[in-house]
Amino acid sequence: MSGFHTFQPGLRAWLLLLGALGAAAAQAQSIASTGALSFGSFVAGSGGTVVVGTSGARSKTGGVVLVGQGATASAAQFLVSGTASATYAITLPPDGTVSLSSGSQTMALNGFVSFPHATGTLSAGGSQVLNVGATLSVGANQTPGNYSGSFNVTVQYN
Numbered sequence: 001m002s003g004f005h006t007f008q009p010g011l012r013a014w015l016l017l018l019g020a021l022g023a024a025a026a027q028a029q030s031i032a033s034t035g036a037l038s039f040g041s042f043v044a045g046s047g048g049t050v051v052v053g054t055s056g057a058r059s060k061t062g063g064v065v066l067v068g069q070g071a072t073a074s075a076a077q078f079l080v081s082g083t084a085s086a087t088y089a090i091t092l093p094p095d096g097t098v099s100l101s102s103g104s105q106t107m108a109l110n111g112f113v114s115f116p117h118a119t120g121t122l123s124a125g126g127s128q129v130l131n132v133g134a135t136l137s138v139g140a141n142q143t144p145g146n147y148s149g150s151f152n153v154t155v156q157y158n
Contacts, residue, residue, distance in 0.1 A: 029086070029157050035077035037134060037151075041067040044142035054115035054131040064138050076132040080155055084126040090114050091154040092132065100136065102145030109149065111135035120155070130155070 039050045040058060048062020058073040060066050080088065092112035099106045112134045122128050132153060 029082035029088075029155075030080070031130075031153070031155050032079050032081075033076070034079050034129075035074060037076035037132060038072055038074045039136050040073035042138070043067060044138050044140065044144075047138050047140035047142065050136045050138060051111070051133070052136075053133045054113055056131075056133075062138075063140070076153075078130040078132070078153065079127060080120060080122065080130050081127045082122055082157065084124050085122060086126075087119055087121045087158045088155045089119050089158065090116070090130065091156070093151045093153075098134075098149060098151045100147035100149040102143070102147040105143045105145060105147070107139070107142065107147055108137040109134050109151070110137065112151070114153075119158075 037052060039052055042050055042060065043065040044063075045065050046063030048060055048064040050058060050060050050064055050066070052058045052073050052075055054075050056074045058066065092114055093109075095110040096108070098109040098112075100109060101107075112132060114133075115131045116128070120128050120130060130153070134151075
């Protein structure tokens, strides 16, 4: 259909910063990216937002039109590993610091959320999955394309 454009913006979540390790740590602490944050396909329309929550479910506001059933949308996923039952603090990117780009076109990425929220606790086996979602701001008649970018998440062990 003429004038129908789809976006396939994705966001690769890169391996991130490790916090300070306690002197008594029995083993090295680590974080590894195991899945990228993806907003799936959509049409900009009159603009708005596309939100991907920590479960990978997506929603929209404004004139954005979601295309498909959202099967291509997903939360970023990280595997945090280390000493059994260790706790750690999670720091997400502040608003206004991350954008996706396709050539010279950009879209702001804000409202980062995580599960677990603020702090996590490793299992008795020494691991935990950390999911991260965010809100993508889409301009009215945003230029179609494959948008990408990266962001940092910090975990600091207590």
